[in-house]
Amino acid sequence: MESNEIYAPLRTSTDGDQPENAERDVSASGAEDEAHGAIERSEKHTGDDHDDFDEHGHETEAEDDMYCDSDNPTERLDRAFARDFAVEDASEVTREPAVLAGTKVVAPGKAAKAAPVWIDLFEPDASELRAIESRFGIEVPTREEMQEIELSSRLYDEDGALFMTVTVLNKAATDDPESIAVTFIMVKKTLITLRYADPIPFKTFSRRVKRSPGLASSADAVLLGLLEQIVDRLADIMEIAVADLEKISNAVFSKEGNRPDQDHHDNLRRIGRAGNLASKAKDSLLNLNRMALFLNTQARFKKDAKARLKTLSRDILSITEHANFVANKVTFLLDATLGMINLEQNNIIKIFSVAAAAFLPPTLIASIYGMNFQFMPELHWEFGYPLAIALMVLSAVGPLWYFKRKGWL
Numbered sequence: 001m002e003s004n005e006i007y008a009p010l011r012t013s014t015d016g017d018q019p020e021n022a023e024r025d026v027s028a029s030g031a032e033d034e035a036h037g038a039i040e041r042s043e044k045h046t047g048d049d050h051d052d053f054d055e056h057g058h059e060t061e062a063e064d065d066m067y068c069d070s071d072n073p074t075e076r077l078d079r080a081f082a083r084d085f086a087v088e089d090a091s092e093v094t095r096e097p098a099v100l101a102g103t104k105v106v107a108p109g110k111a112a113k114a115a116p117v118w119i120d121l122f123e124p125d126a127s128e129l130r131a132i133e134s135r136f137g138i139e140v141p142t143r144e145e146m147q148e149i150e151l152s153s154r155l156y157d158e159d160g161a162l163f164m165t166v167t168v169l170n171k172a173a174t175d176d177p178e179s180i181a182v183t184f185i186m187v188k189k190t191l192i193t194l195r196y197a198d199p200i201p202f203k204t205f206s207r208r209v210k211r212s213p214g215l216a217s218s219a220d221a222v223l224l225g226l227l228e229q230i231v232d233r234l235a236d237i238m239e240i241a242v243a244d245l246e247k248i249s250n251a252v253f254s255k256e257g258n259r260p261d262q263d264h265h266d267n268l269r270r271i272g273r274a275g276n277l278a279s280k281a282k283d284s285l286l287n288l289n290r291m292a293l294f295l296n297t298q299a300r301f302k303k304d305a306k307a308r309l310k311t312l313s314r315d316i317l318s319i320t321e322h323a324n325f326v327a328n329k330v331t332f333l334l335d336a337t338l339g340m341i342n343l344e345q346n347n348i349i350k351i352f353s354v355a356a357a358a359f360l361p362p363t364l365i366a367s368i369y370g371m372n373f374q375f376m377p378e379l380h381w382e383f384g385y386p387l388a389i390a391l392m393v394l395s396a397v398g399p400l401w402y403f404k405r406k407g408w409l
Contacts, residue, residue, distance in 0.1 A: 191219040201229040275330040361395030
């Protein structure tokens with residue numbers, strides 16, 4: 001379980017005057033710095049060797065729970081979201097409990113005074129969900145409710161809070177891609193994301209925010225950034241799928257691909273995987289398009305956000321058309337591969353049919369002279385046996401010559 005809180009970047013008039021190495025100084029607990037731009041992280045450690053500190057910076061026993069000494073769920077969550085940062089001084093290394101604020105490290109409790117722009121709940125437990133519900137006065141959807149497909153259960157407004165659940169493609173580069181449900185909750189100036197998997201777009205956007213804190217200037221900016229990252233990932237997946245289908249097409253229609261010993265099982269598996277990816281991508285794009293239309297109806301988004309939503313909708317439509325092309329290409333290649341398999345099977349059956357037709361007359365001759373009649377003149381003839389052998393050879397060679405002349409062999 002891991003949960004992150006990201007705050008808007010810190011903006012002060014003295015930031016430009018501070019030296020570069022001063023951006024990682026730890027402020028005193030009585031500092032007057034505003035707690036913006038903070039990233040709070042909590043991790044539940046099980047069996048790992050680490051040092052724990054209380055809210056005053058004193059070391060506690062390793063076996064103490066991070067939620068101890070408080071019955072208030074909000075305080076428990078705030079304490080859980082505090083992470084230890086090691087700050088390297090010019091002469092020595094000190095360890096104090098602190099949170100990262102933009103490019104600054106501030107004292108504990110300062111960042112919690114500001115409303116975070118993004119709270120990322122990754123596989124949260126029941127206590128974290130209760131704390132979030134108590135902190136923001138909302139009811140977080142359960143994991144079962146996130147799987148519901150009806151539109152009213154995925155996109156709705158509840159007491160001013162927007163609840164949006166979309167399907168995101170995960171593990172696309174593996175043999176077992178999956179579609180996961182991710183819920184976005186917009187409550188006042190905070191975006192809450194609830195997920196039970198770790199898709200690549202979330203990892204990529206988190207790294208981008210660490211490099212450029214301005215991407216998390218507001219909850220709206222974070223939401224649009226995440227959606228754009230998801231759409232970009234879907235575009236990359238479609239590009240990879242098209243490239244793989246081109247390789248399959250060359251293998252199916254090339255002369256080397258039509259060898260009798262060619263095994264089409266691998267091609268069929270690759271085609272099926274590409275079709276599965278296209279299907280899951282189209283499902284995700286459908287959900288994203290509905291979410292974009294839902295966000296366009298909200299008055300909270302300003303002109304710039306509306307323009308980004310419009311661009312996002314165009315990108316979704318263009319990638320959807322590309323996904324449809326991939327699906328049609330998959331259908332074509334599947335039919336072509338199955339047609340190639342049928343041709344090979346027909347060639348095999350044709351060989352057996354020709355062999356049966358060629359050896360039918362010799363079998364007939366052998367059957368006639370194998371009958372045990374009392375009076376068969378050829379049986380007592382001196383040249384009867386050589387004549388029977390010659391007739392059988394001629395009756396076998398004759399049909400084979402005819403089939404070869406007709407081009408059936």
